[in-house]
Structures are given as C-alpha cells and as structure tokens.
Amino acid sequence: MTAWHALVNVARMRKGESILVHAGAGGVGMAAIQIAHHLGAEVIASAGSHTKRALLETLGVKHVIDSRRGDFAEAVMELTNRRGVDVVLNALAAEAIPMGLSCLSEFGRFIEIGKRDIYQNSRIPLWNLRRNASFHVVAMDAVFSGDESLTRDMLGEIAELVEKRALTPLPFRSFAACRVDAAFRLMASGKHIGKVVVSFPEAFVPRQGEPLPPAFAIQPDGCYLITGAFGGFGKVLAQWLVKSGAKHLVLSSRSGASTPEAQAFVKSLENAGTEVRVVRADAGSEKDINALLAEVSAGKQPLRGVFHLAMVIDDAPLAALNRDRLRSVITPKAYGAWLLHKGTAHLKLDCFVMFSSVSSIFGNPAQGNYGAANSFLDSLAHHRHALGLPALTMNWGVLGGAGYVARNERVAEFLAKQGTYELSPGEVVSLLESSLAAGNTQVVAIRVDWAKWEAILPQRAGQSVARAHPLFSRRTGGWGPDQRLAP
Ligand SMILES: NC(=O)c1ccc[n+]([C@@H]2O[C@H](COP(=O)([O-])OP(=O)(O)OC[C@H]3O[C@@H](n4cnc5c(N)ncnc54)[C@H](OP(=O)(O)O)[C@@H]3O)[C@@H](O)[C@H]2O)c1
Numbered sequence: 001m002t003a004w005h006a007l008v009n010v011a012r013m014r015k016g017e018s019i020l021v022h023a024g025a026g027g028v029g030m031a032a033i034q035i036a037h038h039l040g041a042e043v044i045a046s047a048g049s050h051t052k053r054a055l056l057e058t059l060g061v062k063h064v065i066d067s068r069r070g071d072f073a074e075a076v077m078e079l080t081n082r083r084g085v086d087v088v089l090n091a092l093a094a095e096a097i098p099m100g101l102s103c104l105s106e107f108g109r110f111i112e113i114g115k116r117d118i119y120q121n122s123r124i125p126l127w128n129l130r131r132n133a134s135f136h137v138v139a140m141d142a143v144f145s146g147d148e149s150l151t152r153d154m155l156g157e158i159a160e161l162v163e164k165r166a167l168t169p170l171p172f173r174s175f176a177a178c179r180v181d182a183a184f185r186l187m188a189s190g191k192h193i194g195k196v197v198v199s200f201p202e203a204f205v206p207r208q209g210e211p212l213p214p215a216f217a218i219q220p221d222g223c224y225l226i227t228g229a230f231g232g233f234g235k236v237l238a239q240w241l242v243k244s245g246a247k248h249l250v251l252s253s254r255s256g257a258s259t260p261e262a263q264a265f266v267k268s269l270e271n272a273g274t275e276v277r278v279v280r281a282d283a284g285s286e287k288d289i290n291a292l293l294a295e296v297s298a299g300k301q302p303l304r305g306v307f308h309l310a311m312v313i314d315d316a317p318l319a320a321l322n323r324d325r326l327r328s329v330i331t332p333k334a335y336g337a338w339l340l341h342k343g344t345a346h347l348k349l350d351c352f353v354m355f356s357s358v359s360s361i362f363g364n365p366a367q368g369n370y371g372a373a374n375s376f377l378d379s380l381a382h383h384r385h386a387l388g389l390p391a392l393t394m395n396w397g398v399l400g401g402a403g404y405v406a407r408n409e410r411v412a413e414f415l416a417k418q419g420t421y422e423l424s425p426g427e428v429v430s431l432l433e434s435s436l437a438a439g440n441t442q443v444v445a446i447r448v449d450w451a452k453w454e455a456i457l458p459q460r461a462g463q464s465v466a467r468a469h470p471l472f473s474r475r476t477g478g479w480g481p482d483q484r485l486a487p
Pocket residue numbers: 227228229230231232233234252253254255256281282283284308309310311312332355356357358395396397398399400402403404405406
C-alpha cells in the first residue's frame with residue numbers, strides 16, 4: 001500500500017514517465033517496481049549488492065544502479081540524457097535528499113517515504129524544485145488512522161490486481177516470533193530481499209470467513225508408501241510415521257524384509273499397532289512400480305502419502321561415468337520418482353516426498369550421477385507443485401545415526417573434512433515434519449561449518465564461489481568457524 005499510495009495517489013504516475021526507486025530489492029522497492037511497470041513507467045532502481053542488482057535485472061528494471069555509489073544523481077542524469085526522472089521514491093536520509101531532488105525533471109515529484117529527516121526537521125534546498133517540481137510526504141500510519149475509505153479503496157484496487165496476477169506477492173523471509181532478534185539483525189544488515197516477516201505458531205484465522213485448513217497431519221485411516229524402506233532413513237521414517245499415528249504402511253525395496261534384522265523391524269512396527277505390508281519392487285522398473293501401486297490400491301485404505309527414498313550410490317569421477325554407472329544410480333531415484341508420480345497423479349495424496357541431497361544444489365566430487373538423479377527429483381517437485389499436486393523435495397546434507405553415510409565411515413570422515421556434519425534422525429524427522437506442515441516444495445537442510453566448507457569450494461576473482469553464490473546472500477551470521485548452523 002505504501003508503494004501504491006506513493007505512485008498512484010500522490011505521484012499520479014502516468015504511462016511513459018520515469019521513476020527512480022531506491023533500495024529496489026527491498027519490500028517497498030520491489031512493490032514500487034511492479035506498480036511502476038504496471039502503470040507503464042520506466043524504472044531506474046538502485047541496490048547495494050551485486051546479487052540484488054542481478055535480481056532487479058531479472059525483474060525487467062531498465063536501469064540498475066549501485067546505491068553504494070555516492071553520486072547516484074550523476075548516474076541518473078546520464079541515463080536520462082540530463083533530463084532527470086519524473087518521480088523519485090525516496091527512503092534515503094541526509095544528503096541523499098538534495099541529491100535525489102537534483103535529479104528531478106521539470107514537473108518532477110519527490111516522494112519521501114523515510115521518516116528520519118522529517119522527524120529531525122531537516123532543511124530542504126528549494127533550488128532544485130524551481131521548475132514546477134514538488135515534494136510530498138507519504139506517512140502510511142497517518143493514512144491508516146485517517147479516513148478509512150482511502151485504505152479500503154487501496155486494498156480493493158491492489159487485491160483486484162493481485163487476483164488478475166497483474167501484481168504478484170513479494171518474496172519474503174519468515175522468522176519465528178521467538179527469533180525476532182534474527183529478523184531485526186537481517187534487516188539491519190540490509191541483506192534481505194523483499195519482506196521480512198515475523199510469524200507466530202498459531203495459524204492466523206480471519207475473523208470473518210473460513211478458518212485455514214489444518215497443517216499437514218498423518219491420517220490413521222490412510223496408507224503410506226515408503227520406497228527404500230529398509231535403508232537407514234527408511235526405518236527412521238517408518239518409525240516416525242507410526243509415532244505420528246499412521247496405521248497402514250507399505251514398505252518397499254528390492255530385497256524387502258529379507259534379513260532377520262529387517263523382519264524384527266517390521267515386527268516392532270506391528271507391535272505398535274500398525275499394519276505393515278512388505279512389497280519387493282525395483283523402483284526403476286515400470287512393471288514393479290505398477291505392481292506395487294496395484295498392491296497398495298488393493299488395500300482398504302486410500303494412499304495418502306508417498307515417500308521415495310530408494311537409492312543406489314556408485315561414485316566415480318566424471319571421466320569414469322559410463323552409461324551403466326549413470327543408469328544404475330539415476331534409474332531407481334529419478335525414473336522411480338517419475339513412475340510413482342505418473343502412477344499416483346490421479347490420487348488425492350496429502351504428501352509426495354522425495355529424499356534428495358545437497359549434491360544437486362552444490363555438486364559433490366565424484367557424484368555426477370547421484371547429483372543428476374537428485375536434481376531430477378527437485379525439478380519433479382516443482383513440476384508437481386505447478387500441477388497443483390503435493391510435492392516436497394528435501395535436499396539433505398549428511399544424515400547421521402543410520403543410513404548410507406553412517407555405514408561408511410570414510411565417507412563421513414570425508415564430509416566432515418569438507419565441513420558438513422550430521423543431522424540426527426530426530427532433527428531429520430522434525431525438519432521433515434515442519435517442512436510438510438509449512439507446505440514447502442523444496443527445503444535444503446545441512447549442518448555445516450561454513451569456514452571449512454568455503455575453503456573447499458573453488459575461488460573466482462579472489463572470492464570464494466560460496467560467498468558470491470546467490471543462495472547465500474540471505475544467510476544470516478558470518479563465515480567464521482563458530483557458525484555451525486542448523487538449516
Ligand atoms: N544417508 C545420507 O547421509 C543421505 C544424505 C542425503 C540424502 N540421502 C537420501 O536419503 C535416502 C535414504 O538414504 P539412506 O542413507 O537411508 O540409504 P540406504 O541406507 O543405502 O538405503 C537405500 C534403500 O534403497 C533401496 N533400494 C536401492 N535400490 C533400489 C531400487 N532399485 N528399488 C527399490 N529400492 C531400492 C535399498 O534396498 P534394496 O537394496 O533391498 O533395494 C535400501 O532400502 C536416499 O534417497 C538418499 O539419496 C541420504
């Protein structure tokens with residue numbers, strides 16, 4: 001509403017006009033850019049980091065300038081053939097105000113949305129306003145507490161445009177209310193993009209209207225399918241499902257419950273009151289997956305959730321990755337996920353979870369095949385999301401306690417040397433649970449010593465790739481060895 005009121009009601013921007021938006025990657029900035037584009041205006045936006053400037057370019061901003069450059073006015077005059085801009089949307093303080101005024105064109109409007117200089121009663125040099133220019137103040141607190149029809153009209157206009165998708169919601173980073181300190185630190189560091197949101201655990205229920213649907217919950221009268229169920233994480237997952245109230249499980253892998261240990265595991269789940277069906281199936285075989293899904297649908301309970309964990313690892317340097325080694329790793333994971341997707345697309349599932357790995361985000365030495373397979377899972381999750389189907393891909397780092405890495409001490413040592421440490425089974429299930437409840441499509445979960453981790457990644461132009469990576473631009477905290485973070 002700040003951006004709308006400033007551009008539409010106050011500046012009365014028209015098609016073909018130009019605007020300078022400071023802090024274009026911030027919440028108000030991004031909203032102003034969208035609104036300006038919607039009105040047919042040309043935007044010059046400033047941002048303080050390379051990542052933010054790159055983002056603004058992707059938003060179609062015609063000219064992006066560096067806000068850390070002291071002489072932004074000169075840059076604006078150059079870009080406009082010394083004409084200046086029709087509107088300046090300003091939240092910068094002190095000398096930035098006269099500088100902004102100096103880049104106004106004739107009939108230009110300077111819209112002040114910052115508070116500091118107003119409350120400090122600062123002076124405005126009037127010379128810059130001599131050619132029919134004007135200075136306006138936007139104070140939304142006063143708008144909201146004043147005549148309510150203005151607020152109501154604006155909300156109506158904006159809601160209509162959002163509904164028509166002429167305006168899209170802003171990106172945001174959400175912090176639990178108990179971490180409000182971290183939210184403020186992020187804002188103070190100026191590293192945020194879009195909005196910073198503080199959220200409360202209780203779902204917001206509008207006073208008039210329907211309550212929100214409940215967060216994800218396991219249904220006792222539904223059936224849950226796990227592939228790769230007898231591996232380390234399959235078992236952790238099955239135990240979590242049972243603990244969360246699942247009464248019907250189908251556990252699948254190629255060899256099924258073939259060992260005494262696996263049989264004892266099945267028994268322990270049954271003893272907890274859950275019906276367990278074990279189905280042998282190769283996740284990479286269409287025939288087997290069809291038979292598996294037929295077996296599932298032969299049960300009385302409808303399938304409510306799919307957890308795809310089946311995997312084979314066969315690490316090799318790129319030059320040694322032949323067709324067979326690619327196929328053996330990609331088939332059960334990627335093709336298996338595709339078969340499960342196709343075979344269940346018509347069902348009303350609550351969740352479709354794929355265990356992926358950080359190998360598809362950052363790459364891992366000798367895991368070209370595994371990285372590609374996981375990358376497919378990530379894309380499939382977004383594809384399903386676009387189709388309106390439930391989907392979650394979890395890009396796990398190292399899982400501790402059970403599973404492939406726990407069985408392979410040398411792999412664990414190698415990963416620790418890289419700075420990647422284990423997540424405990426308890427952390428894994430709580431992260432999974434919260435990601436399902438939040439309705440996320442993709443979640444990366446790693447515990448990492450950033451200093452070590454950064455050192456193993458390549459350097460470019462004297463800077464580590466990790467630091468320049470846009471994924472980390474919104475990470476809070478430093479790069480020191482004490483910055484081991486949960487995800
Ligand atoms: N462990 C980690 O640190 C880690 C890290 C990141 C991501 N992940 C992901 O988490 C998942 C589980 O990992 P994990 O450590 O629990 O693995 P795991 O202990 O090695 O278990 C793998 C399971 O997959 C089954 N499997 C292998 N090929 C199959 C096929 N063609 N069809 C059906 N099932 C097949 C295996 O049983 P059969 O041999 O009997 O078929 C086994 O039950 C994997 O998707 C993995 O990519 C693990």
